[in-house]
Amino acid sequence: MSLEAAIAAHSFGLGARPGEVEAAGSAPRDWLMSQLSRPVPQPRPFSGDAFRSGGELAAGFLKLRKMQKDPTALLAAFKTHAQSYVREMGARFAVGFSTKQPFAERLVWFWSNHFAVSAQNPRAIAVAGAFEREAIRPNISGKFEDMLLAAVRHPAMQLYLDNAQSIGPHSLAGRIVNRGLNENLGRELMELHTLGVDGGYTQDDVVALAKLLTGWSIDPDGGGRNGFRYYPIRHEPGDIVLRGKTYPSGEDGGIAALKDLAHDPATARHIARKFAVHFIADEPPKESVARLEAVFNSTGGNLMALAEAAVNDPLAWKAGKKMRSPVEYVTAAYRLMNWPHGGDIDQQLKGAMAAARLMGQFPLAAPSPKGWPDSSESWSGPDAILNRIQWAREVGNRLPDSFDPLALAEASMGPLLQSDTHTAMTKAASAGEAVALLLCSPEFQRR
Amino acid sequence: MMLTRRSLLATATAAGAMNMWDAPLKMAFANVPTEQRFVVVILRGALDGLAAVPAHGDPDYASVRGDLALQKTGNHPLLDLNGQFGLHPSLSGMKAMWDAKELTVLHNIGSAYHDRSHFDAQNILESGGKGPHVLSDGWLNRALKPMGLADGEGALAVASTPPLILDGKAKATSWMPAALPEPDAAFLARVRALYKHDATLASALDRAIATEAKAAAAMDDTPKSGMDMRMRAGYGDVTPLFSGAGTLLANAGGPRVAVLDVGGWDTHVNEGAGDGQLARRLRALDQGLVALKASLGPMWGKTAVLAVTEFGRTVAPNGSQGTDHGTAGAAFLLGGAVAGGAVMADWVGLKPAALQDGRDLPVRTDMRALFKAVLGDHMRVASRELEATIFPDSAEVLPLKGLFRA
Numbered sequence: 001m002s003l004e005a006a007i008a009a010h011s012f013g014l015g016a017r018p019g020e021v022e023a024a025g026s027a028p029r030d031w032l033m034s035q036l037s038r039p040v041p042q043p044r045p046f047s048g049d050a051f052r053s054g055g056e057l058a059a060g061f062l063k064l065r066k067m068q069k070d071p072t073a074l075l076a077a078f079k080t081h082a083q084s085y086v087r088e089m090g091a092r093f094a095v096g097f098s099t100k101q102p103f104a105e106r107l108v109w110f111w112s113n114h115f116a117v118s119a120q121n122p123r124a125i126a127v128a129g130a131f132e133r134e135a136i137r138p139n140i141s142g143k144f145e146d147m148l149l150a151a152v153r154h155p156a157m158q159l160y161l162d163n164a165q166s167i168g169p170h171s172l173a174g175r176i177v178n179r180g181l182n183e184n185l186g187r188e189l190m191e192l193h194t195l196g197v198d199g200g201y202t203q204d205d206v207v208a209l210a211k212l213l214t215g216w217s218i219d220p221d222g223g224g225r226n227g228f229r230y231y232p233i234r235h236e237p238g239d240i241v242l243r244g245k246t247y248p249s250g251e252d253g254g255i256a257a258l259k260d261l262a263h264d265p266a267t268a269r270h271i272a273r274k275f276a277v278h279f280i281a282d283e284p285p286k287e288s289v290a291r292l293e294a295v296f297n298s299t300g301g302n303l304m305a306l307a308e309a310a311v312n313d314p315l316a317w318k319a320g321k322k323m324r325s326p327v328e329y330v331t332a333a334y335r336l337m338n339w340p341h342g343g344d345i346d347q348q349l350k351g352a353m354a355a356a357r358l359m360g361q362f363p364l365a366a367p368s369p370k371g372w373p374d375s376s377e378s379w380s381g382p383d384a385i386l387n388r389i390q391w392a393r394e395v396g397n398r399l400p401d402s403f404d405p406l407a408l409a410e411a412s413m414g415p416l417l418q419s420d421t422h423t424a425m426t427k428a429a430s431a432g433e434a435v436a437l438l439l440c441s442p443e444f445q446r447r
Numbered sequence: 448m449m450l451t452r453r454s455l456l457a458t459a460t461a462a463g464a465m466n467m468w469d470a471p472l473k474m475a476f477a478n479v480p481t482e483q484r485f486v487v488v489i490l491r492g493a494l495d496g497l498a499a500v501p502a503h504g505d506p507d508y509a510s511v512r513g514d515l516a517l518q519k520t521g522n523h524p525l526l527d528l529n530g531q532f533g534l535h536p537s538l539s540g541m542k543a544m545w546d547a548k549e550l551t552v553l554h555n556i557g558s559a560y561h562d563r564s565h566f567d568a569q570n571i572l573e574s575g576g577k578g579p580h581v582l583s584d585g586w587l588n589r590a591l592k593p594m595g596l597a598d599g600e601g602a603l604a605v606a607s608t609p610p611l612i613l614d615g616k617a618k619a620t621s622w623m624p625a626a627l628p629e630p631d632a633a634f635l636a637r638v639r640a641l642y643k644h645d646a647t648l649a650s651a652l653d654r655a656i657a658t659e660a661k662a663a664a665a666m667d668d669t670p671k672s673g674m675d676m677r678m679r680a681g682y683g684d685v686t687p688l689f690s691g692a693g694t695l696l697a698n699a700g701g702p703r704v705a706v707l708d709v710g711g712w713d714t715h716v717n718e719g720a721g722d723g724q725l726a727r728r729l730r731a732l733d734q735g736l737v738a739l740k741a742s743l744g745p746m747w748g749k750t751a752v753l754a755v756t757e758f759g760r761t762v763a764p765n766g767s768q769g770t771d772h773g774t775a776g777a778a779f780l781l782g783g784a785v786a787g788g789a790v791m792a793d794w795v796g797l798k799p800a801a802l803q804d805g806r807d808l809p810v811r812t813d814m815r816a817l818f819k820a821v822l823g824d825h826m827r828v829a830s831r832e833l834e835a836t837i838f839p840d841s842a843e844v845l846p847l848k849g850l851f852r853a
Contacts, residue, residue, distance in 0.1 A: 123716075162715045165767045180766025184715045187563070187772065197564050197579070203804065206563075358626050360607040367710060368492070370566050380647055381608025381621040382655035389638055389652070390627035420644075424637055433634065440638045442645040 004028045006414040007319050010447050012279065012311065013102030015324075015332025016412040020102075032311050035101035036141045036304055040108055042133055043091035046345055051088055054130030055227025057081075058155030058218050061126040081126040085119050088129035089363050090349040096331040097339060097352075107140040107307060108132065109327070110278050112364065114271075115151040115193060116371035117160040119364055124160040128364040131156035134226060144271070144301030145262035148193065152185070152258060155218045155227040161185035161369060168214040168236025181236075186210030188369045194261040196270030205243050211236040212247055212254040268296040271306070274374070279310045281321045282375045288315050319416050320446040323376035326359035328447065329388065333395065333439050336412045359387050376446075389440050396436030405434035416443050480595055483749050483784070483826055484696050486705045486739065487587060487612060489572070490732070490756035492712035493565060496776030496808060497762060498725055499538070500552055500790075504531035507797040515720050515764050523721025528552065532790045536721050537729035540737035544781050551785055551850060553778040553817060554792030557758055557810035561803065563772035565713070568757035573612035575815060575838050584615025586837050587704065590822050591617035593832040596703055599654045600661075603695060603702035605688045613706050620654040620702070622662060624691060629659075661701050665694045683728075685709055689735035693742025696750070704826075709735065712756060715769040736781065748783035751825045751851070755779075755814060761806050762797055773807035778817060784825055786852045812847070819846035 008028035009016035024031040045051060052060075061081060067074040099105045112132040119125040135154040139147035151157055158164040166182035167174045174180055186209035191197045215235035219227055230251045239246050240253060245260065247253035261267060272292035276284035295302075295309040310316055324332060330352050334340070340348035356362055360379070366372045373379075405425055409417050421441040428434035438444055501517045502508050503525055509516045517525040517535065525533040526542040532552065534542050544550040558571045560578060567579035575586030591597040599618035604610060606621050613619040630638075635656070642649035688707055695701045711728045718725045732754070740747050759776025781787065793811035795801040803809040815838050822828040822837065823846050834842060 162767060162769070165716065167766055169766065174766075179768075182715055182765055182767045182769070183771045191564050191566075197562075197567055203563065368565065368713075376647075377614065378608055380651055381604065381606065382651045382658060383621040383623050384607035385648060385651040386655035386659065387607065387627070389635065390625075390630055393630040393634055394627055420641055424641055428637075436634070437637060437641065441641050442648055445648065 002026065002028070003319075003415045004317060005031075006416050007317050008032055009102070010332070010413075010416065011316070011319055011321070012106065014096055014099070014105060014328065015102075015335045015447070016414075017098075017335045018338050018408075018411055020335075021411065021414050023100075029311050032103045033308060035104045036107075036307060038101065038104075040101060040104045040137045040140060041095050041099055042137060043088060043095050043129070045087065045091055046094070048087075051084075051091070051129065051133065053222070053227065054127050054134050054155045055219060055222040055224065057084075057126045057130050057222075058159065058227050059220055059222035061123070061159070062218065062220055078122070078125075082119075085125050085129055085364075086353070090346070090353060092129070092132070092363055093327075093331070093334075093349055093352050093356075094340070094345075096327075097334040102335075103307075104140060107303075108137055109363075110275070111140055111147065111303075112136045113366065113371040113374070114274065115147070115157070116366045116369055117154075117156045117364065118366045118369070119362075120367060121160055124156055127154075127156035127159060130154075132364060139303070141304040141307070142302075143262075144267075144296070144303055145259050147303070148258055148262050149255065151193070152189065152213075153216065153225070153228040157185070158216065158218050158228070161188055163210075163213055164217045166210060166214050167234045168211060170237055171214065171235055172233040173231070174234070174236075181207070181210050181214065183207060183210040185213060189213075189258075190261065192370055194270070195264060195266040199264070199266030199270060201243055208240050208242040209257060211240050212242065212257045215251065216254060262301055265297060268293050268301070271301075272296055275306060275310060278374055280313065280316045282377070285315050288313050320443060322447055323379045324445060324447050325372065325374075325379055326356045326361035326384075326388075327363055329359065329445065330356045330391075332444065332447070333392075336408065336438075336444075337395075337399075337435070355391050358391065360384060388445065392436045392439035393433075395439065396430075396432035396434075399432035399435055401431045403431060405431045405438065408435070409438050413438075413443065418443050480601060481703055481826065484703055484705075484743065484746055484751070484782075485821060485826055486692065486696070486707070486750065486752040486782075488707050488709060488732075488736075488752065488754040489569075489610065489612065490712055490754060491565075491569060491708055491710045492756075493568075493758050493760055493772060494712040494756040494776055495714060495718065495725065495770050496554060496756075496759040498714075498718065498720075498770075499535050499729060500554055500777040501525050501533045501535065502531065502554070502794065502797065503527070503533050505794070505797050511763055511797050513764050514768060515718060515770070517720055521721070523726070525721070528790055531794075532792070535726065535729050537726045538733045540733045541779065541781065544736075544740075545788060548788040549783060549785055550779065550781040550787040552790045552792075553780065553812060554790060555775045555794065555808050555811040556778045556814055556817065557775035557808075557812075558814055559810070560758075561774050561810075563758065563774070565757060565772070570611065572755060572757050572814065573610065575818065575841075577840050582839075585610075585612035586818060587612045587706065588615030588617050588619065589837045590826070590828055590832070591619070591704070593828045593837070594703070594822075594826050599650070600657050601702055602704040603658065603692065603706070605692050605705060605707045610706060610708060618650060618654060620658040622655075622658045622691070622695065624687060625659065625662075658695070658702075661698055662691070662695060665698050665701070666691065683711070683731055685731050685735040686738040690738040690742040693739045697743050697746045707735075714760070715765065715771060716767040718764075718769045750782040751780060751784050751821055752782045753778070753780055753817070753821060755817075759808050762802060762808060763806065774803040775808035775810040778814065780817065780821070780850060784851055786850060791847070813841075813844045815841050815844045816847050817850075819844065820848070820850050824851045 005024035008024045119128040135150040163185035169180045187206045215231045219229035299305040425434040523536040570579045574582040576582035597617035602619040604621040760770035760773040
């Protein structure tokens with residue numbers, strides 16, 4: 001078994017499922033890139049209704065406002081939204097556990113964390129799942145500007161960063177109602193999504209971009225363009241100057257501004273570094289960042305080309321550079337054991353969700369618009385490590401004695417398995433304890 | 448007898464890194480740790496200082512705050528402090544501390560950074576640098592060695608992983624209420640052995656076991672209640688985290704310094720005034736601080752608690768009945784060691800010409816002046832350490848005076 005195949009499965013993928021390292025085989029780069037030429041799987045419910053569109057969900061959420069006078073009904077309706085979010089996250093975990101395109105799934109997770117909307121904010125809980133389904137998954141191999149536009153226009157982002165209710169002070173609506181500009185999305189769009197905090201913009205630019213985005217909102221009936229609707233009467237009239245360039249009033253002005261931001265060299269620099277931090281190292285080599293940046297610039301933000309540049313970077317092919325985040329860790333463990341299978345699948349998914357939450361992370365629920373942190377340090381505090389060990393032991397306790405943990409370890413980890421771990425596993429009192437030791441080992445906690 | 452994680456100190460840790468024969472020698476040379484306690488509460492997300500500490504005596508307050516202005520009468524009257532400033536109606540526990548002269552309120556406080564990014568501003572708040580990302584470790588971490596608390600157990604983060612303020616060369620521990628059963632000692636010892644070539648994991652596990660042993664000794668730490676405490680914290684009730692921290696700090700062998708995070712302050716929409724979103728969040732903070740005081744017991748008398756945020760918010764409401772990112776805000780210093788009962792604000796009024804960029808409270812006190820005062824006067828850190836290593840490049844920022852009881 002080749003070292004590179006194991007690295008492909010663990011460092012670029014989600015941890016190897018049985019047989020996966022063989023599948024990566026002798027051409028692991030091709031195995032990775034071929035995953036991006038097929039559509040990424042969508043989370044699907046195991047039972048019950050299909051997941052609803054972001055437009056429908058946002059419209060349903062907006063209707064809650066009319067229930068203010070009946071707190072019991074409001075709470076019940078809100079609970080329904082929260083439950084459907086959790087149900088969808090279960091299906092999202094299931095994709096991670098079973099996908100044969102684990103590199104594509106990693107890219108989905110990377111980008112939905114880059115354009116973070118968070119279910120920790122009650123306004124986003126109904127639509128967070130739909131956001132990833134609709135704005136991120138279809139765009140991971142496309143152009144950055146398309147993903148940016150899809151993300152910004154999605155009802156989830158409009159609600160999460162408060163743009164849905166931002167109104168141009170001089171617009172028709174602004175002159176009638178006691179509401180006005182909200183600069184939250186304008187700021188985070190430049191700071192987090194595109195240019196980066198040092199990318200060259202001022203407070204005046206924040207206000208200008210917020211004005212350009214006035215009128216961008218949500219269709220109250222779930223119609224419009226995937227739930228997005230542009231309201232001309234809320235749009236700030238007149239030319240607007242953003243970073244020295246004048247944009248016309250109207251929806252097109254905002255679109256043009258977003259496209260310019262997507263193609264700005266500062267954006268290329270910001271994205272290249274984040275990408276390298278995710279796939280290469282917490283402190284990525286300068287030459288790796290420079291290569292990614294050059295590819296982003298020269299291809300006009302082609303995300304397939306960006307992924308390929310990371311795959312072709314020789315410095316990325318080193319195992320154990322990063323601590324797995326809790327969601328990555330639980331996913332790798334489930335893939336190792338080929339879970340969920342048999343029995344109560346729903347219960348097994350709930351177990352995975354509880355574990356990730358306990359370890360301090362949950363999908364699409366970051367503490368801020370910056371998303372979940374992406375450094376080893378963030379996931380290796382004392383309490384965090386102890387939680388993993390406790391969980392691993394519990395997992396081991398539930399395993400039957402009827403399988404061969406060493407065969408499992410060798411098939412999944414291959415040459416990544418350390419001799420100390422191997423020795424400890426051979427001395428373990430039970431198959432379950434041996435698996436628990438593997439899950440606790442340094443090489444399994446890292447990727 | 449069933450071995451539990453509680454009884455592990457003697458087995459797993461000793462079996463791991465430490466040479467047992469070393470221990471008495473180390474203890475003989477160790478500094479006797481300070482008796483003072485210091486807690487930092489980071490209010491992440493930018494607390495609206497004028498909501499927490501209304502300047503109700505300012506002639507422009509009511510007009511400039513509009514619907515967000517707190518009222519002196521009605522269902523949710525603000526809690527007057529000195530005729531000029533008050534506390535938000537949700538902060539009744541803090542008002543009691545004010546009445547007991549255990550609370551100092553600071554206004555128009557902030558950093559030299561005025562660019563309104565949460566994340567850069569939090570970096571400055573926690574690193575203690577002049578600008579974002581100038582320093583790569585936390586100021587409280589740099590202070591641990593001078594305080595004699597750098598052994599990995601003197602400082603506690605109530606979190607899975609210590610945040611930047613406690614991150615750096617000195618070791619700190621982290622703790623959250625336990626949610627899963629304790630693995631048996633033999634298993635932990637085997638895991639510990641796997642980490643012998645991995646300093647990061649080995650050190651994290653050693654610290655976790657030591658802290659957990661103290662927590663288990665100090666509180667009824669059944670897994671069920673731990674899970675319940677975690678879930679409650681997840682739903683916004685922070686009292687279990689505060690009382691857990693207080694219990695650990697009250698322990699003679701426990702940490703002396705603790706850091707807690709309370710989020711949920713980024714009120715861009717429908718902030719509310721006497722009641723509403725922000726009022727609920729402030730009530731949770733207030734209840735947390737009251738729980739901290741209760742759990743510290745007699746140690747409260749030796750305690751200083753600092754509650755700080757990365758920046759304040761716009762003076763006027765934005766277009767969505769909320770507030771956008773601003774500049775200066777409010778901070779709180781409380782505890783039995785604090786000479787409280789004063790509002791420290793170099794108040795310049797609320798007229799547009801007096802405001803930063805015509806919209807925000809201007810910074811009149813650098814928060815490092817407050818940090819230096821707490822470390823110097825309360826935790827007895829020498830001023831040469833404060834200037835040279837903890838807050839380099841801050842000679843112009845003089846520590847505030849008279850914040851503590853003699």
